[in-house]
Amino acid sequence: xxxMLATHHIHLNAQQQQAVETIDGPxxxxxxxxxxxxxxxxxxxxxxxxxxxxxxxxxxxxxxTKKAASDMKERLMHLPxxxxxxxxxxxxxxxxxxxxxxxxxxxxxxxASDAAxxxxxxxxxxxxxxxxxxxxxxxxxIISNWKNRMxxxxxxxxxxxxxxxxxxQKELRAxxxxxxxxxxxxxxxxxxxxxxxxxxxxYLLLYDEEARVHYQHRFRYVLCDEFQDVSLVQYELTKLxxxxxxxxxxxxxxxxxxxxxxxxxxxxxxxxxxLYPNAKQVKLETNYRSTADIVGFSxxxxxxxxxxxxxxxxxxxxxxxxxxxxxxxTPEEEAQLVLQEIQQLRASGMRYQQICVLTRSTTYVRTLxxxxxxxxxxxxxxAKQGENFYAHDYxxxxxxxxxxxxxxxxxxxxxxxxxxxxxxxxxxxxxxxHEQLRISDTSLLxxxxxxxxxxxxxxxxxxxxxxQLHMLLRYRTMKPQDVLLDLRTGTINCEKQLDLDAKKEKTxxxxxxxxxxxxxxxxxxxxxxxxxxxxxxxxxxxxxxxMEQMRQDPTVDxxxxxxxxxxxGLEYDAVFAIGWFEGMLPHFKALAGEQGLLADDLxxxxxxxxxxxxxxxxxxxxxxxxxxxxxxxxxxxQQRKFSRFLLEGARLTAPTP
Ligand code: ATP
Ligand code: MG
Numbered sequence: 001x002x003x004m005l006a007t008h009h010i011h012l013n014a015q016q017q018q019a020v021e022t023i024d025g026p027x028x029x030x031x032x033x034x035x036x037x038x039x040x041x042x043x044x045x046x047x048x049x050x051x052x053x054x055x056x057x058x059x060x061x062x063x064x065t066k067k068a069a070s071d072m073k074e075r076l077m078h079l080p081x082x083x084x085x086x087x088x089x090x091x092x093x094x095x096x097x098x099x100x101x102x103x104x105x106x107x108x109x110x111x112a113s114d115a116a117x118x119x120x121x122x123x124x125x126x127x128x129x130x131x132x133x134x135x136x137x138x139x140x141x142i143i144s145n146w147k148n149r150m151x152x153x154x155x156x157x158x159x160x161x162x163x164x165x166x167x168x169q170k171e172l173r174a175x176x177x178x179x180x181x182x183x184x185x186x187x188x189x190x191x192x193x194x195x196x197x198x199x200x201x202x203y204l205l206l207y208d209e210e211a212r213v214h215y216q217h218r219f220r221y222v223l224c225d226e227f228q229d230v231s232l233v234q235y236e237l238t239k240l241x242x243x244x245x246x247x248x249x250x251x252x253x254x255x256x257x258x259x260x261x262x263x264x265x266x267x268x269x270x271x272x273x274x275l276y277p278n279a280k281q282v283k284l285e286t287n288y289r290s291t292a293d294i295v296g297f298s299x300x301x302x303x304x305x306x307x308x309x310x311x312x313x314x315x316x317x318x319x320x321x322x323x324x325x326x327x328x329x330t331p332e333e334e335a336q337l338v339l340q341e342i343q344q345l346r347a348s349g350m351r352y353q354q355i356c357v358l359t360r361s362t363t364y365v366r367t368l369x370x371x372x373x374x375x376x377x378x379x380x381x382x383a384k385q386g387e388n389f390y391a392h393d394y395x396x397x398x399x400x401x402x403x404x405x406x407x408x409x410x411x412x413x414x415x416x417x418x419x420x421x422x423x424x425x426x427x428x429x430x431x432x433x434h435e436q437l438r439i440s441d442t443s444l445l446x447x448x449x450x451x452x453x454x455x456x457x458x459x460x461x462x463x464x465x466x467x468q469l470h471m472l473l474r475y476r477t478m479k480p481q482d483v484l485l486d487l488r489t490g491t492i493n494c495e496k497q498l499d500l501d502a503k504k505e506k507t508x509x510x511x512x513x514x515x516x517x518x519x520x521x522x523x524x525x526x527x528x529x530x531x532x533x534x535x536x537x538x539x540x541x542x543x544x545x546x547m548e549q550m551r552q553d554p555t556v557d558x559x560x561x562x563x564x565x566x567x568x569g570l571e572y573d574a575v576f577a578i579g580w581f582e583g584m585l586p587h588f589k590a591l592a593g594e595q596g597l598l599a600d601d602l603x604x605x606x607x608x609x610x611x612x613x614x615x616x617x618x619x620x621x622x623x624x625x626x627x628x629x630x631x632x633x634x635x636x637x638q639q640r641k642f643s644r645f646l647l648e649g650a651r652l653t654a655p656t657p
Pocket of ligand 1: 011012013016032033034035036037038039040253256287288289568569570571621
């Protein structure tokens with residue numbers, strides 16, 4: 001068997017072999033990053049099939065992200081008899097549960113998109129009169145957390161009743177009311193959200209004996225990768241599925257728990273040997289992935305966390321200088337540097353697909369993404385931010401205004417800019433119906449202006465609209481960034497008249513506006529004319545479609561762009577860890593406690609910071625040969641300090657701030 005693996009360049013060490021050959025009963029592999037946990041799992045599956053005669057369809061392999069699941073499938077297929085292994089069930093908890101629900105012919109509507117959920121919560125908050133004190137985002141997080149901890153509305157109700165403190169009780173009751181209403185509404189519409197998949201399947205298996213026996217028999221062998229990130233419901237589900245044989249192999253690294261905010265906890269992994277006293281434990285202690293200084297840096301960094309199990313991590317490869325640190329002036333400069341370096345790596349023979357850019361926040365990669373497009377370097381943006389930004393309502397309107405300035409007959413664009421004209425979208429749309437516009441000889445813009453002049457409205461509004469429309473005509477000769485400045489003033493004036501009732505909503509709204517403007521401004525500064533920008537924008541649109549195809553095909557040679565969260569378990573020859581500054585990594589939400597504000601409601605400040613450090617650890621340990629860490633001195637018009645995590649990897653000499 002091992003010879004067969006060797007022909008595929010897999011040479012397992014003694015401990016890995018031990019894990020591979022221990023098939024029956026519960027097994028736990030708790031080991032650091034890059035020690036071959038996933039490799040061992042894959043080899044173990046091959047061993048089960050080849051040596052033990054276990055049927056592939058009896059094996060269930062669960063992992064955490066979609067990308068990791070498709071990677072696993074890929075790696076299985078590449079084994080000697082890989083084609084036979086396609087019957088192994090590989091997927092995320094959600095995908096597997098969805099499949100079970102479908103197999104059980106449960107009919108339901110999926111309430112899957114964040115936007116749809118957001119809207120639902122907004123309505124509920126309005127209905128309950130809670131818009132002053134709560135935001136849909138905040139509530140969504142809390143409820144999802146509860147569900148992952150298997151707390152149903154009735155459980156929360158009990159908690160409410162048990163509260164001693166009147167204020168606390170009132171606060172929790174409000175949350176309970178929202179939760180309860182949300183669940184009832186979903187039920188009446190026969191909808192399930194993402195978190196429901198797991199709960200539904202869990203209760204199905206718990207209460208329906210036939211189904212339980214069926215799936216326990218079908219998935220006789222259960223293997224879980226990244227087990228440090230399971231939540232209670234996932235944990236319970238795994239136990240139930242693996243029973244009664246308990247042929248359960250769990251694999252993980254407590255230092256890589258990065259989903260605590262979603263109620264993940266490494267405690268489940270740490271309690272494993274208590275729950276299964278007959279569990280066998282295997283330790284892997286050699287990091288095969290990264291060069292010595294990358295492992296050294298990561299070890300030093302994570303050593304600053306108090307809550308962890310000490311593990312040994314040795315490195316067989318010789319020391320080689322493989323970490324590069326750069327502090328740039330702006331994200332713009334950072335993007336240029338990253339791109340230059342990538343071109344050089346490429347010139348020296350590295351393939352694009354062996355290069356990855358990792359970010360803490362989806363919005364931060366946008367500048368970089370645009371540089372990729374501008375310089376025609378192939379890229380797959382898994383965070384999808386490069387695309388989503390231009391789908392933003394405001395941005396769409398701004399771009400429409402620019403289009404109108406060049407082409408006053410662009411009816412679609414004219415329709416889009418209604419809000420810039422101090423007008424509710426519907427009224428604006430009614431003013432310039434397509435029909436009316438198409439039959440006209442004069443330019444649409446002129447006609448609209450004429451119509452405005454005859455409309456009955458307040459004088460100051462008349463003036464403002466006229467001014468704005470005339471501005472549109474002047475835009476064509478202006479620099480894009482000045483156009484934006486003008487649109488900005490226009491929009492803010494317009495928003496001032498918008499009567500937002502909720503205080504919290506208003507602040508968020510302002511915040512969002514400011515961010516969108518700042519972001520757009522950095523992009524526009526690259527272009528000398530509106531025309532040049534619009535051409536670039538068209539190129540982006542085209543890229544979007546290309547990327548959709550590229551995402552389906554993992555063999556495409558393109559640089560990968562993604563969040564640290566979604567890079568779990570993956571590895572690349574070169575990793576660019578961008579935006580390592582205070583406020584980004586560690587994220588400002590984790591720092592909020594330090595500034596005297598409330599930290600994330602669900603975590604204490606200390607916990608939140610340790611989670612950020614684990615994120616930095618996951619990020620750094622994705623790199624095999626080269627790790628580029630960069631920071632910027634200025635972002636969103638604020639001075640930034642490079643991340644404390646840079647200094648904690650003690651082997652580095654600190655960059656000058
Ligand atoms: P992570 O914690 O990031 O999920 P992991 O423990 O799952 O990491 P793998 O992804 O399985 O680690 O392996 C890391 C790298 O080490 C891979 O490139 C793999 O091919 C290689 N590797 C694993 N075991 C061995 C071995 N015995 N000899 C040589 N290389 C190995
Ligand atoms: Mg792994």
